[in-house]
Amino acid sequence: MKKEASKFDFTKNEHNILNLWETGSVFHKMVEKNKNSKERFRFLDGPITANASMAMHHVWGRTLKDTFIKYHTLRGRSCQYQNGFDAQGMWVEVEVEKMLGLNDKQAILKYGLDNFTEKCMERVDHFAGIQTRQSKRIGQIMDWDNSYFTNSDLNITSIWYFLKKCYELGYLAQSYKSMPWCPRCGTSLSEHEMSGSYKELTHRAVFVKFKIDGLDERIVVWTTTPWTLTSNVAIAVNPGHTYVKVKTKSGEVLIIGKDALKVLKGDVAEVVAEFKGKDLVGLKYQPALALKVQEFEHKIIAWDVVSATDGSGAVHIAPGCGAEDFELGKKLGLKQIVPIDEAGRFTDEFEYLKGLGTDECEQLIFDKLKLNGALYYTHDFTHNYPFCWRCKTNVVFKLVSGWDIKTDKVRPKLLQAVEKVTWEPDFLKKSMVNWLENMGDWNISRRRFYGLPLPIYPCECGEITVIGSLEELKQRAVKWVDLPHLHRPYIDEIKIKCKCGKEAARVPEVGDCWLDAGIAPFATKGYFTDKEYWKKNFPSELVLEMKEQVRLWFYSMLFMSVVLEGKAPYEKVVGHSTVLGEDGKKTSKTDKNIKVTFDEQIEIFGADCTRYVFASANPVFDMRFGPTMVEEARRKLIAFWNSYVFFNTYAVIDKPDIAGYTPSKFSVTDVWLMERLNQYIKTCTSEYDDYKAHNVVVATERFIDDLSNFYIRVNRRRFWKGESGVDKLNAYWLLYHAIKAVTTVMAPITPFVCEYIWQNMVREVEKNAPEFVMLADFPKKWNYACKLSVGIIEQVEFVKEVISLGLRIRAAAQIKVKQPLRVMYVKTAGKKDLSLFLDIIKDEVNVKSVEIVQDDDKFNVPYLVVDFKKAGAVLKGDVQKLKDELAALSPTEMTEAANRGTFKKYPADFFVRKLAKREEFAAETEADVTVVLDTTMDAGLVEEGHLRELVRSIQVARQTAGLDISARVRFKITVEKDMVELVRKNADKIKQEVLATDLEVIAGKEVKIEILK
């Protein structure tokens, strides 16, 4: 066993260990060890987006996943160690566009779709490589050579299978509706993509006056999106509300809702008439912008959801620009005008607006309104407006055709499936149920390039073919050519033959990226390639991601699995919260507050300390991460390290034969440690089984505290003593097994330091030990029979409490711990038994004896006072004399009298017995225990105190000089004059304690210790 230095360099160790694992093929050996296990840990990794380097917030999920996989490995279970990369979709496209300086879809087409797709795939490979390296650096062990990618042909055709099934079940349908649309990305956004993507924006809103045909009157309408006036087809009024006709100060006659009159801002000269909205219905009016596309009959219509107070009480209807208007238009058979193209620009029919974006035409529209006498006034309007979550561009609403999966028929099955899943924290279940109950149809099509090619082939005969596999595509192809992969533009080359015999081309759309990740429980587990293997891995026992995944990955997986197999793809879902900065503010990879990269942070903090911080956070709550938390983690790990160093320090000298040893004759603290270790293992097993790593950390911290601050402390002399024997070997054996157990329990959380200890301690002590800690078995309960073990954990808890009370008294009375005291009294409420631990308490509190008492007599002084009433009745005037006699007693005489209850020949009822607190006694009470120290000093005790102080000083001098703990040397000691004789008298004892071959004692002004070689 190599002798340890007291300092430990975490990051340096991590690099050595990474090298050790790499050269020793630890991963393959982990797989090999459990490959024939009957038990399997069915885990599924949620794919990480391979579009950037990892940031610190990724470490939370990664740490927890790695921890639980390793725990199950230690438990002897086999597992699929497959990591996943989310590898296609808009997020990749947006970054590649930025990189190539392409500003819109036209630019991409010009660049070449094939080139663009290859660049996207290169980017994914690049970042998957970086993320793999980063994951390895934090100690994550996975089957890195076999990560799954959602852009693989297997993943793509697996989704095809699902979509075909949806089509056969009647779920897949083309839709035509108004959707939020990102003009920059040129695609619609689905409902789940929109949540949280709103910000406060100020737009110019306008009150417009539409001229009623055949009358001089104009009806006032309000809109916050002036560009939609280009597509106005009707004005809606509420038939039941009251409207008024007013003459303005300029003599114009306007129609407006009565409750909206205030928007005229005092411009009313006279209210001419009052009538119901239904009286307006059917009136014809002139569109305000006089565009050619609007040259058809425009009428006022009835709509009973029109509010009396929003705007003017009359609403402009443009079914081509808004979801609600679209629905109304569909019901009433209104025309639809779709003014903008995919880039959000006005199409050619819009005359002077042609080519402009919706946010570029405001002033032109206002000018035109003014020219037509239709502008009343404009004003600023601030509202929550949606933006695109990928590129932050403000969205517009646009009528689009797309492909939906109808959810109504699946919804009840999804809700049933949710019931069978365990959700951690349990509020995730509520979020999921809430989402499922309210979600609309799943819009799965995106008008983009680098994504899942939707396998939908509509034919001009009306037939729609959905292809469900690569084989099917090959069979149906008009002419098959080998494709580099199934992405656009290559896939679009393949036409299929429709039933009718004509050629059908694929729709241009690609799929929603959540389809890509949602198929993982099938594509990655052999559903299409090895059904037997799939059965062994489905459903997953655990999926673990950020809790935001409820309506994203957890949802898409659930949906696809319920459609394919009628049940949830997972048994337990753990969702962790958000990582905040040290200041409690949100962090993200784009956050400018984070000045160092992931790589730099890991080199500064070390992976073990970082993982420790993440593992100890309760996933239910947001956690803070920063140097303070890491420093705290380092302190905790150092406490463990120090226990190991203590063992190492003595074991390198004694070389105890632990491996071949069977202990017997345990001491009482040995029995306690055994029980405590069993308790620790039991707790950690059940917390790990419950996926609560933070509770494993807490249990470990408590155990380490007990190990170092109790077991090692009270047993340290057993390791010091020169001769070996059963007692010493027992202590070694126990300490070794305790450290080995912690090393194994914590290996899933802090793999590097544990591997280090495994290599230098376990493999040195046990020559047959597994090559790596990850090849070990998770520790099991020690079975041994001992009468002492019953209740011993509670007893030691009490002992620790008594010791700490004793030390508290010393601190309060400012008596050094090295100064022995004569006696300590412990008054307990009875039941708790200290009898086995009296020597330990004596040692720790440094007292000559410990007495257990039932009452306060021992540390109080009884005394007598005269009962004036009773004594006065008999003695009359002599009662004062009695009082004086009593006062003249010496303390000893008084105690003696008080114990007898009287003195001289007086009757006992002349006196009352009282108790005074003895001045030399100091006490502390906590709950039902009182500890009292007799602080009386005598020459003997003081001398002993001095000697102990001196021994301590010599020990410190040895340490400072870096002396080996077993080195025997000569000392020259200078002490004060009156100490010289005392030290010389006790020289033999001192020499033994401090391993001195010789002790030269001289007198001087101050204490000085010199080591003579």
Ligand SMILES: [Zn+2]
């Ligand atoms: Zn966008």
Ligand SMILES: [Zn+2]
């Ligand atoms: Zn056809």
